[in-house]
Amino acid sequence: MEIRDTLQLRSFAEYKEAYQESISNPEKFWDAIAEKFYWHKRWDKTLQWDFTKPEVKWFEGGKLNITENCLDRHLEKLGNKTAIIWEPNDPDEESRHITYRQLFIKVCHFANVLKNNGIKKGDRVCLYMPMIPELAIAMLACARIGAVHSIVFAGFSSTAIASRINDSKCKLLITANEVYRGAKPVKLKEMCDEALKTTPSIETVIVYRRTVEPTPMQEGRDKFWFDELQKVEKECPAEIMDAEDMLFILYTSGSTGRPKGMVHTIGGYMVYTGYTFANVFQCDHFAPTNTIPQKKYDGDIYWCTADIGWITGHSYILYGPLAMGATTVMFEGVPSYPDYGRFWEICDKLNVTHFYTAPTAIRALAKQPIELVNQHDLSSIKVLGSVGEPINEEAWHWYNDNIGKGNSPIVDTWWQTETGGVMISPLAGITPTRPTFATLPLPGIQPVLMDENGNEIEFRSQQSEGRLAIKFPWPSIARTIYGDHQRYKEVYFSTYNNMYFTGDGAYRDATGNYRITGRVDDVVIVSGHNLGTAPIENAINEHLAVAESAIVGFPHDIKGTALYAYVTLHDGKQASDQLIQEIREQVSNTIGPIAKPDKVQFVTALPKTRSGKIMRRILRKIASKDTSNLGDTSTLLNPDVVQEIMDNAL
Numbered sequence: 167m168e169i170r171d172t173l174q175l176r177s178f179a180e181y182k183e184a185y186q187e188s189i190s191n192p193e194k195f196w197d198a199i200a201e202k203f204y205w206h207k208r209w210d211k212t213l214q215w216d217f218t219k220p221e222v223k224w225f226e227g228g229k230l231n232i233t234e235n236c237l238d239r240h241l242e243k244l245g246n247k248t249a250i251i252w253e254p255n256d257p258d259e260e261s262r263h264i265t266y267r268q269l270f271i272k273v274c275h276f277a278n279v280l281k282n283n284g285i286k287k288g289d290r291v292c293l294y295m296p297m298i299p300e301l302a303i304a305m306l307a308c309a310r311i312g313a314v315h316s317i318v319f320a321g322f323s324s325t326a327i328a329s330r331i332n333d334s335k336c337k338l339l340i341t342a343n344e345v346y347r348g349a350k351p352v353k354l355k356e357m358c359d360e361a362l363k364t365t366p367s368i369e370t371v372i373v374y375r376r377t378v379e380p381t382p383m384q385e386g387r388d389k390f391w392f393d394e395l396q397k398v399e400k401e402c403p404a405e406i407m408d409a410e411d412m413l414f415i416l417y418t419s420g421s422t423g424r425p426k427g428m429v430h431t432i433g434g435y436m437v438y439t440g441y442t443f444a445n446v447f448q449c450d451h452f453a454p455t456n457t458i459p460q461k462k463y464d465g466d467i468y469w470c471t472a473d474i475g476w477i478t479g480h481s482y483i484l485y486g487p488l489a490m491g492a493t494t495v496m497f498e499g500v501p502s503y504p505d506y507g508r509f510w511e512i513c514d515k516l517n518v519t520h521f522y523t524a525p526t527a528i529r530a531l532a533k534q535p536i537e538l539v540n541q542h543d544l545s546s547i548k549v550l551g552s553v554g555e556p557i558n559e560e561a562w563h564w565y566n567d568n569i570g571k572g573n574s575p576i577v578d579t580w581w582q583t584e585t586g587g588v589m590i591s592p593l594a595g596i597t598p599t600r601p602t603f604a605t606l607p608l609p610g611i612q613p614v615l616m617d618e619n620g621n622e623i624e625f626r627s628q629q630s631e632g633r634l635a636i637k638f639p640w641p642s643i644a645r646t647i648y649g650d651h652q653r654y655k656e657v658y659f660s661t662y663n664n665m666y667f668t669g670d671g672a673y674r675d676a677t678g679n680y681r682i683t684g685r686v687d688d689v690v691i692v693s694g695h696n697l698g699t700a701p702i703e704n705a706i707n708e709h710l711a712v713a714e715s716a717i718v719g720f721p722h723d724i725k726g727t728a729l730y731a732y733v734t735l736h737d738g739k740q741a742s743d744q745l746i747q748e749i750r751e752q753v754s755n756t757i758g759p760i761a762k763p764d765k766v767q768f769v770t771a772l773p774k775t776r777s778g779k780i781m782r783r784i785l786r787k788i789a790s791k792d793t794s795n796l797g798d799t800s801t802l803l804n805p806d807v808v809q810e811i812m813d814n815a816l
């Protein structure tokens with residue numbers, strides 16, 4: 167029996183039973199799950215917590231190494247199973263298939279490179295790498311020797327790299343010379359060199375040669391990956407770690423402000439990401455009661471399209487799937503190269519069974535001609551996932567109808583960098599889904615809705631709306647913000663007494679299903695009415711000409727705040743006064759006249775974070791004509807568009 171078989175819930179009744187147990191006896195519940203993992207020594211205390219400090223500790227006294235759980239323990243039975251399938255940017259280049267045994271060997275070998283370069287348990291290592299297997303190898307190699315990885319998305323500027331390196335005083339940097347993403351080369355090493363001018367803590371740089379282009383190297387500091395491998399042995403015993411030792415630091419997307427360096431620790435993170443991966447996606451498992459039809463192939467191929475530079479990639483490309491012995495796909499490229507059919511071409515080619523992406527990608531792909539989907543055979547797909555933003559109704563249906571062909575459940579997974587793993591989501595094929603609803607909390611998660619006065623909204627048999635908080639710790643909650651525990655306390659634990667505040671708003675329907683409406687600071691008060699931006703955007707997006715929209719408030723003499731809509735159109739659609747009228751009518755008919763935007767600006771694109779989230783805080787400033795200081799824009803994907811929007815602002 168594989169570990170996933172011992173963890174997977176098999177029916178809705180089993181889910182409900184597990185949920186009940188996890189609430190009435192959390193420690194016993196998590197003990198039973200954690201026992202399924204491999205530990206050198208059992209923990210002394212399951213949970214210790216105090217949200218007022220705040221302090222959370224899980225499995226204290228337990229000794230383990232996460233890589234033994236992701237690699238060593240699978241060798242006997244799954245050694246020849248593919249762990250990672252790598253799909254290159256260029257469709258003519260060959261895919262790589264790396265088995266669990268091969269991955270194990272590569273990780274141990276590279277771990278010795280880190281040691282040979284002076285890295286010890288507790289040292290921070292920065293990774294600025296493209297989506298290649300060596301990124302996964304480097305992460306796991308850090309974990310093997312107890313070093314802490316801090317991954318910076320390979321697309322961020324030199325300033326962003328430098329500030330993250332300095333924030334956590336990384337000793338070593340791992341990068342690649344350059345990489346192709348789409349048709350464009352990205353000169354990663356050059357970006358690093360610029361950053362390295364202001365990062366005194368870095369002693370060594372290891373460079374993976376991804377292309378044959380020459381790379382400037384600084385004598386003594388910069389070393390090539392392959393040269394370093396020649397100098398060391400292949401075997402590397404795992405460093406025995408404490409459950410509460412740090413596994414990694416990861417910065418949030420920066421949608422709402424300066425990015426926060428979230429700290430995750432080993433034991434709880436491993437247990438929670440493994441457990442949730444097994445249950446949300448139900449890979450390699452079909453319960454008798456399962457409603458998913460068995461499709462083309464036997465072995466499941468799971469593909470999460472996120473970049474490993476985001477928490478989604480950490481938890482659900484790497485650690486969760488590997489802990490559960492799954493086959494996980496890593497894609498180097500972008501959805502638009504060589505054309506917008508690339509995702510579907512890969513699904514077809516690799517027989518992907520589980521496809522997990524973000525609403526922003528779904529909306530971008532839905533804008534394209536449908537032939538780009540239909541020319542590929544998608545019959546291997548069994549389960550679809552969504553993460554990152556609320557998925558609007560139109561995108562949900564497009565995804566369901568065209569990709570899932572109406573018979574692949576969509577798991578809309580709500581969670582955050584801070585939560586480490588999925589918090590609210592259907593279990594594929596088990597939980598009844600409802601369009602745009604993330605549905606029910608996973609076992610162990612105790613969400614609550616809070617009203618404006620800070621009181622808990624009791625569950626009622628009608629829809630309620632409020633701010634989403636969590637009132638009990640779960641194993642993978644971030645333990646602190648690196649170097650700034652005070653900020654951690656202020657941001658998450660000072661809004662409500664003894665609760666973790668998510669910053670998000672939500673609806674809860676009569677059966678207890680949650681629908682996340684977006685950040686609470688995105689709520690706009692128009693003439694005294696609280697209006698969530700998400701439903702208004704949904705209404706606008708329903709218009710056939712509209713691709714995407716963003717709603718923000720701006721100061722208004724009479725209404726206090728009025729609504730400003732930024733709208734992008736489908737290819738070939740023209741902006742016009744007529745269209746503005748139609749959009750306003752559409753909102754009026756769907757939500758009410760109060761929600762009609764006063765201003766509608768057509769834009770070529772919306773400003774987004776690199777992980778694809780709309781940066782409403784920038785749009786808010788433009789709408790309010792307060793553009794002298796746009797705040798932290800280091801995580802912005804398309805800075806050019808900000809200028810365009812400012813130039814044409816109404």
Ligand code: ATP
Pocket residue numbers: 418419420421422423424425426477552553554555556557578579580581582583584604668669670682683684685777779
């Ligand atoms: P920052 O915290 O720096 O402002 P961020 O919140 O965008 O950045 P992430 O941790 O990457 O950084 O994103 C978490 C947020 O993404 C959630 O708080 C929520 O607003 C949104 N989100 C993620 N998944 C979903 C989902 N399935 N449905 C709705 N919203 C989601």
Ligand code: MG
Pocket residue numbers: 418422582669
């Ligand atoms: Mg956040």
